[in-house]
Amino acid sequence: MGNAAVTFDRYLRYQELTDALHAFNEKYPDFVTLASVGKSYEGRDIWAVTLTNSRSGLPAEKPGMYVDGNIHAGEVTGSMAALHLIDYLLSRYGADEMVTKLLDSRSFYILPRINPDGAELYLTSPAHLRSSVRPFPDFRKYEDPPGLHAEDFDGNGLILSMRIRDDARGAWKVDPEDARLMTERSPLDTAGPFYHIYTEGVLKDAKGEWVEEVLPPFAHVATKYGLDLNRNFPSGFSTQTTGAGPYPLSEPETRCQVEFISQRPNIAGVLLYHTTGGMLFRPHSTIPDKDFAEEDVALYTAIGKLGENATGYPVICCYGDSSSGVLDDWCFDQLGLLAFTPELWDAVGRAAPEMKADFLKSPEKIDRRKLELKLLQWNDRELTGEGFVPWHKVTHPQFGAVEVGGWKVKEYRQNPPRHLLHAECHRMTAFAIGYALALPEVHIDEVKVSPLGENLYSVHAVVSNHGFLSTNITKQAVKQKAVRPDLVRLELPKGMELLNCEHQYEVGHLEGYAAGQKAWFYYVFPPQKGTVRVKWNVRVKGELANPELTVHLLSQRGGSKRAVVLLGDGGLRHEGTDNSAVDTV
Numbered sequence: 001m002g003n004a005a006v007t008f009d010r011y012l013r014y015q016e017l018t019d020a021l022h023a024f025n026e027k028y029p030d031f032v033t034l035a036s037v038g039k040s041y042e043g044r045d046i047w048a049v050t051l052t053n054s055r056s057g058l059p060a061e062k063p064g065m066y067v068d069g070n071i072h073a074g075e076v077t078g079s080m081a082a083l084h085l086i087d088y089l090l091s092r093y094g095a096d097e098m099v100t101k102l103l104d105s106r107s108f109y110i111l112p113r114i115n116p117d118g119a120e121l122y123l124t125s126p127a128h129l130r131s132s133v134r135p136f137p138d139f140r141k142y143e144d145p146p147g148l149h150a151e152d153f154d155g156n157g158l159i160l161s162m163r164i165r166d167d168a169r170g171a172w173k174v175d176p177e178d179a180r181l182m183t184e185r186s187p188l189d190t191a192g193p194f195y196h197i198y199t200e201g202v203l204k205d206a207k208g209e210w211v212e213e214v215l216p217p218f219a220h221v222a223t224k225y226g227l228d229l230n231r232n233f234p235s236g237f238s239t240q241t242t243g244a245g246p247y248p249l250s251e252p253e254t255r256c257q258v259e260f261i262s263q264r265p266n267i268a269g270v271l272l273y274h275t276t277g278g279m280l281f282r283p284h285s286t287i288p289d290k291d292f293a294e295e296d297v298a299l300y301t302a303i304g305k306l307g308e309n310a311t312g313y314p315v316i317c318c319y320g321d322s323s324s325g326v327l328d329d330w331c332f333d334q335l336g337l338l339a340f341t342p343e344l345w346d347a348v349g350r351a352a353p354e355m356k357a358d359f360l361k362s363p364e365k366i367d368r369r370k371l372e373l374k375l376l377q378w379n380d381r382e383l384t385g386e387g388f389v390p391w392h393k394v395t396h397p398q399f400g401a402v403e404v405g406g407w408k409v410k411e412y413r414q415n416p417p418r419h420l421l422h423a424e425c426h427r428m429t430a431f432a433i434g435y436a437l438a439l440p441e442v443h444i445d446e447v448k449v450s451p452l453g454e455n456l457y458s459v460h461a462v463v464s465n466h467g468f469l470s471t472n473i474t475k476q477a478v479k480q481k482a483v484r485p486d487l488v489r490l491e492l493p494k495g496m497e498l499l500n501c502e503h504q505y506e507v508g509h510l511e512g513y514a515a516g517q518k519a520w521f522y523y524v525f526p527p528q529k530g531t532v533r534v535k536w537n538v539r540v541k542g543e544l545a546n547p548e549l550t551v552h553l554l555s556q557r558g559g560s561k562r563a564v565v566l567l568g569d570g571g572l573r574h575e576g577t578d579n580s581a582v583d584t585v
């Protein structure tokens, strides 16, 4: 099933992605709101899809699930997985119980391509770039950095590797087991041939001109695309982190994300789609787990378990790695949201599943040669050799006779080959659905009016959270004052008044059923504080034109509900979402 608008067997360019989103919007007007939420550095619209059943309430009245993708230029699987989530939810509404419940009770905010400029360059040229196309540091606007510039000088549409024979100084040799693989030369290797290996490219000096006569070895690959948008966020930001940018949120794309999330206080879950590696990263890169509440770390484990089961990819805390200033860190640190950064596509896991665990634990300790041999065997076995371009002789404009060859990185190592793309998207959608089902979900379970005496009544309401997570999501959110207490409010018709009580109660944060699972290990089960009963005394004074009383339940992250009760018949008449008071608290 699915929509004809998108087939998940190739990577969409910007215009195709834009058209697909408009097509969803036209086909499902009651479910899809499409908006441009900002402009990229080059002026492309950054699209956001808001997905919910609008007949069951406005997006802001429901707990929100935020999903974005493709902040890194080449991680185009992220865009496709985000589109897959849209397609999956829309095409299964009404036929699939889980999906129907989700679109009735939650809002999805999906931004499939945060970095449309970088992705477009990646998809339409041989260029490999990390993230933004804005030159960084700034002086690179004016001159190319000196050194080797990656370039498809033989014009086959790919930037591969380039090997140059140098029997005296070459650091690499042809692997004895597989001639495609280049292996480190040992000091015991005294007889060549030996090679230098470089990225396919040409040398430029500081003024951007070609250097006529240079002998290798030479400088590292130089790029003017030095920015990494996912190092530009405020939590843990450091200009010492590679690509971080000049200051936090210096870029239009990252500002757009932070504003979008900040302007939607109902967002209760966050997934940020990346590639590659087959793992689910979670915060924090600079703050250790022990500095966060134990309960929050346990919740990360619980939601992470859903992800591990759906994707087969393990959760990895990124503390201590070099990735500070990332968006999931900010979401958790500042907002107390359980943000994950799934790294989709797992060539290593496909080719050498037995090496995957060690590879994730300490990639620097892995036997790289063994792994690369396994990858080549996988290429032969499952990809009919498509993923690797054999070494072949080419004349280089500066170095003369060289050989070019290597992996087609874009669609085999950094992203899945096309025939595996759909499955990769599907497993991520399964995680997103599980996570969205775990969000808090408040209800007014009961409203009762009982007569107390002449013109006197008491009104009882029972409110609760039917979700897994509590309405604050984490202790961190409370500490950062990122989430308001849940409120229950009584609205009286003209001609009625309250007796010795306030019209609204702050009831704290309604716990989800996760709280009831906490003490399992010790066989001690503390009561959940997920259900609250509130009571008002009211008096009729004078003419009562309309005997309707309304109870409002307002939860920032758990949704907003209203229930109407009639003075005469005493019971709950109707429960629905509440748009009257979302922003008036």
Ligand SMILES: [Zn+2]
Pocket (backbone or CB within 6 Å): 072, 075, 230, 274, 275, 276
């Ligand atoms: Zn990434």
